[in-house]
Amino acid sequence: DAKTTQPPSMDCAEGRAANLPCNHSTISGNEYVYWYRQIHSQGPQYIIHGLKNNETNEMASLIITEDRKSSTLILPHATLRDTAVYYCIVRAAGTDKLIFGTGTRLQVFP
């Protein structure tokens, strides 16, 4: 599995955009980038995933660089409820497995 690297923690003011970076320099051509988040003492929640094109849904936007070696998850207007650990995961080709790294702890403050 391609390894991902994320900053351990980030802060964001409520109402501002939260931009969470992820490096996956060893990603293979057929591997997708997935983002999940985990609010304290709950199961992870799916946010978004993509292959090479930028993606947007009701929760967030995913920007993937042209060389696919990094990506950024954007929460356009962070709220206090977005405080969570965010995991960037590269899904192994040909498998449904998700291998979690250490993630980024996002703290949204008033």
Add this chain to the structure above:
Amino acid sequence: GAVVSQHPSWVICKSGTSVKIECRSLDFQATTMFWYRQFPKQSLMLMATSNEGSKATYEQGVEKDKFLINHASLTLSTLTVTSAHPEDSSFYICSASGTGGRNTEAFFGQGTRLTVV
């Protein structure tokens, strides 16, 4: 999104007893489910892959005789922690993907907090 439900949400058991945790996909069929364990302030660690109608595949270092997995139907997988000890106290989480092929999202249960006393 699809719903995956775990039961119980929390359980306290005595050392030496066994505990069964259920994972159900409520509105879709899942040929594959995954079991994770999470210790405080750590990330999720994949324990095993549960395959409907066949034996589970365990990750390296996970004792298959201690963590029994049964996936008897397309909507239910169970994890039994046998002869539990205090070091087995953890947050256990399951996930499931639909049968619609690769590169679909996996959905997670709410987790089960096991405390062994």
